Amino acid sequence: SAVISQKPSRDICQRGTSLTIQCQVDSQVTMMFWYRQQPGQSLTLIATANQGSEATYESGFVIDKFPISRPNLTFSTLTVSNMSPEDSSIYLCSVVRDPVTYNEQFFGPGTRLTVL
Amino acid sequence: SQQGEEDPQALSIQEGENATMNCSYKTSINNLQWYRQNSGRGLVHLILIRSNEREKHSGRLRVTLDTSKKSSSLLITASRAADTASYFCATDAPTSGTYKYIFGTGTRLKVLA
Numbered sequence: 750s751a752v753i754s755q756k757p758s759r760d761i762c763q764r765g766t767s768l769t770i771q772c773q774v775d776s777q778v779t780m781m782f783w784y785r786q787q788p789g790q791s792l793t794l795i796a797t798a799n800q801g802s803e804a805t806y807e808s809g810f811v812i813d814k815f816p817i818s819r820p821n822l823t824f825s826t827l828t829v830s831n832m833s834p835e836d837s838s839i840y841l842c843s844v845v846r847d848p849v850t851y852n853e854q855f856f857g858p859g860t861r862l863t864v865l
Numbered sequence: 866s867q868q869g870e871e872d873p874q875a876l877s878i879q880e881g882e883n884a885t886m887n888c889s890y891k892t893s894i895n896n897l898q899w900y901r902q903n904s905g906r907g908l909v910h911l912i913l914i915r916s917n918e919r920e921k922h923s924g925r926l927r928v929t930l931d932t933s934k935k936s937s938s939l940l941i942t943a944s945r946a947a948d949t950a951s952y953f954c955a956t957d958a959p960t961s962g963t964y965k966y967i968f969g970t971g972t973r974l975k976v977l978a
């Protein structure tokens with residue numbers, strides 16, 4: 750398995766501000782993803798974080814609202830921009846080490862965001 | 866959109882009983898994974914089963930996969946209070962050309978001591 754850390758673990762933010770969430774993995778991984786889990790709901794994939802290029806966003810998610818960076822194979826950030834109370838969720842990063850031979854997907858502990 | 870639908874949505878059993886959760890999905894898959902989530906925390910990976918496998922075991926967990934019915938089940942035997950959690954299945958979407966996983970709706974399991 751991979752050891753994944755996220756910062757911050759939780760935050761309370763004001764409407765209209767932005768928050769950047771960091772995801773750090775203890776070893777190089779091929780694929781990194783960002784998910785959102787709204788209260789009482791399942792996980793929804795936001796985007797695939799691509800190393801050295803723009804992230805690939807799922808339907809309903811756009812780069813202006815959720816800019817993502819992935820400068821190397823162990824680190825990624827997700828920014829939640831111009832926040833509103835509807836953005837209150839748990840944000841989770843996940844990794845797949847090698848999709849061809851070892852494709853279990855592991856998750857970080859999540860960032861619990863509350864927007865007032 | 867959700868690839869997987871799980872049932873039941875909620876399940877309450879006595880400690881020592883077995884718990885069975887089902888996951889149905891819509892399109893062909895390469896792999897299906899099961900996860901546990903305690904009280905809104907991070908997800909714990911339980912088992913990955915590949916499309917050419919029919920059954921896998923891990924401790925008290927047994928997962929089956931029926932690709933003809935596009936369904937999987939997770940059986941927890943001799944349940945404990947500590948098994949109280951939400952359980953999710955996740956399937957990949959090989960037709961999309963990526964390895965991303967889409968999650969089911971989840972089953973909330975409560976084990977009563």
